[in-house]
Amino acid sequence: MLNLVIFGPPGAGKGTQSDKLIAKYQLCHLSTGDMFRLHIKNDTALGLKVKQILADGMLVPDSITIEMLEEEVQKNPEAKGYIFDGFPRTVPQAEALDAFLAGKGQKIDLVLQLDVDQEAIEKRIAKRQEESGRPDDSADKLLKRIDEYFSKTIHVLPYYEGQGKVTKVNGIGEIETIFTNICAAIDAV
Ligand code: AMP
DSSP states (O other): OOOEEEEOSTTSSHHHHHHHHHHHHOOEEEEHHHHHHHHHHTTOHHHHHHHHHHHTTOOOOHHHHHHHHHHHHHHOTTOSOEEEESOOOSHHHHHHHHHHHHHTTOOOOEEEEEEOOHHHHHHHHHHHHHHHOOGGGSHHHHHHHHHHHHHTGGGHHHHHHTTTOEEEEEOSSOHHHHHHHHHHHHHTO
């Protein structure tokens, strides 16, 4: 069992690197952002509840997010491990995840921090917006999301540092080089 948290600001490359990790380690990818977008696309009750929150670049309340994430884990009991992408984004989410995994006799093995500076993120997101047209990637929403990251999400790092689980990987450069460094961190666990 290998449970990873992939951590970094919007545009750090979490999705790209997660796709490569799934292929190599056969992990189950759990992206709360993808889950919310699917709910919105399918017009579910949850989707309607969170639509405006995502459009505004704000964080969805912890209780909603935690419940959705735990349900997804329960739907994939055969997984060899999970990549948590975009979750946890707050300390209460991290605490809830630890308690939830402990109840299953599991734990987070590694937190991969993709280290990317703000200027690089903004360039990447501008490019992604051209390609995918994600409505929450517009300039002001991007600022809001980056602000949410630096005001709330960043506090999750000391939580995991206290557990000795964080490995920092330079997120700038070639995708393959970054991936090689991530794999080295995983193989060292
Ligand atoms: P992402 O694709 O991970 O950038 O997430 C897109 C949006 O979904 C975020 O800007 C939030 O509105 C919402 N979201 C995703 N994950 C979480 C989370 N763990 N806690 C709260 N809101 C989240």
